[in-house]
Amino acid sequence: MPLIATNCVKNSTLYPVLEKVRYVDRHTYETWFRGHPEPGDLIFVCKGSPGQVCLAPDPVSFCIAQDMVAIRADPKRVYPAYLFAALRSPEVQFDIGNMHVGTLIPHFKKGDFDKLSIPLPPPAQQRIIGDWHLAIESKIDLNRRMNETLEAMAQAIFRDWFVDFGPVRRKMAGATDPVAIMGGLTPDPTRAAELAALFSDALGDDDLPVGWSDAPLSAHLQIIGGGTPKTNVPEFWDGDIPWFSVVDTPPGSDVFVFDTEKSITPEGVAGSSARLIAAGTTIISARGTVGNLAMAAREMTFNQSCYALQSSRGDHACFVYLLAAHAVEQLRAMAHGSVFSTITRQTFDAMSFPTAPSTVLSAVESLLRTLFDRVKAAVDENRTLAETRDYLLPRLMSGEVRVGDAALEIAA
Numbered sequence: 001m002p003l004i005a006t007n008c009v010k011n012s013t014l015y016p017v018l019e020k021v022r023y024v025d026r027h028t029y030e031t032w033f034r035g036h037p038e039p040g041d042l043i044f045v046c047k048g049s050p051g052q053v054c055l056a057p058d059p060v061s062f063c064i065a066q067d068m069v070a071i072r073a074d075p076k077r078v079y080p081a082y083l084f085a086a087l088r089s090p091e092v093q094f095d096i097g098n099m100h101v102g103t104l105i106p107h108f109k110k111g112d113f114d115k116l117s118i119p120l121p122p123p124a125q126q127r128i129i130g131d132w133h134l135a136i137e138s139k140i141d142l143n144r145r146m147n148e149t150l151e152a153m154a155q156a157i158f159r160d161w162f163v164d165f166g167p168v169r170r171k172m173a174g175a176t177d178p179v180a181i182m183g184g185l186t187p188d189p190t191r192a193a194e195l196a197a198l199f200s201d202a203l204g205d206d207d208l209p210v211g212w213s214d215a216p217l218s219a220h221l222q223i224i225g226g227g228t229p230k231t232n233v234p235e236f237w238d239g240d241i242p243w244f245s246v247v248d249t250p251p252g253s254d255v256f257v258f259d260t261e262k263s264i265t266p267e268g269v270a271g272s273s274a275r276l277i278a279a280g281t282t283i284i285s286a287r288g289t290v291g292n293l294a295m296a297a298r299e300m301t302f303n304q305s306c307y308a309l310q311s312s313r314g315d316h317a318c319f320v321y322l323l324a325a326h327a328v329e330q331l332r333a334m335a336h337g338s339v340f341s342t343i344t345r346q347t348f349d350a351m352s353f354p355t356a357p358s359t360v361l362s363a364v365e366s367l368l369r370t371l372f373d374r375v376k377a378a379v380d381e382n383r384t385l386a387e388t389r390d391y392l393l394p395r396l397m398s399g400e401v402r403v404g405d406a407a408l409e410i411a412a
Helices: 025-032 080-088 090-098 108-114 123-162 166-172 188-195 264-271 315-333 346-352 357-396
Strands: 003-004 043-044 053-055 069-070 211-216 221-225 239-245 262-264 282-285 293-296 304-312 352-355 401-403 408-410
Touching: 003 293, 043 080, 053 080, 080 090, 080 123, 080 357, 090 357, 123 166, 123 315, 123 357, 166 188, 166 239, 166 315, 211 346, 282 315, 304 315, 315 352, 315 357, 357 401
Parallel strands: none
Antiparallel strands: 043 053, 043 069, 211 352, 221 304, 239 262, 282 293, 282 304, 401 408
16 A cells, blocks of 8 residues: 655645555554545645645545644535635735744644634635636646656657657568557558658668767757856846746646746846757756756746757757756766756767657657647646636635626626
């Protein structure tokens, strides 16, 4: 049975994220714990990142560690979905933050739940607010899970074409049906035949498809360094140009970054080594937290702890992103389990990757762009949903905005 820790619970996800979990055996599950969450309970983090809260799914497929509690609403007093919305609201999160104790590892004492107050609108309003909030969170969650699927599809295409050389190997194994040669990528025989024709039917002595060659990773990329405007010059900051740092890395498979924590002005760009990059450019963190990836959703700049990566062979933005993700996997493997602390330009020189014909790159970019465009649209929709939620939720809870049967109205 998975045992989730505090890192599995985030205010940005609807349900706990079952990643990097430990496991307990059935005997421990049945005898060691004082109780287990039930569907619809709220999983609340008390230590580490106090106040992070999400829903227990149905069925509950995990047990929780000791630094968390499961909160079960009393339906006679509060609508469960409203309690979830209230605990995630900015005001209640602020109050929880003021109750933290401990500096190195902050924690929220269970006894302080008695001191935590939330507004309690009439039951009918609680139900409407709770269901509205849950609908938004569910849509955001659905978009994120769709993005995970889309990115996994993109990764699978990249690996099949450029790492495993799947189309070539299937030809070598005797496949003649274009759909089979392309691994079922497209059911359209005509399109499959066009794609299959791009690949040779043999590997050379270098174990690469005939006609391909090997080259340093740096030969595939334009590597652009970043910069930071002087922080003591106010005119350089708080402008309209997003300035990416590692804290702006998009979560999970969202890939795209639209907005950043800090922004700079045109004067900040001109007065520093910061460089503007176009939408679609890949950004990789190179120092400190190494190997985080993002794709710029619009024109932006970035700090000196990152590199921007663009294709050296034309507009192949999606290919570059997946190439960078593949390189990070290689770096982690080369590190033999240790944490690699820096990526330098020499790192890109020391790694190699096959050079495919331009026709192959153009074809894969066309396929990948369709997937990445859908990811970008879902991320943008989630931004709009989150902004709507964060604007309306406090006003709904306070009564400033009332919810009627048909529409929202501003209270007089």
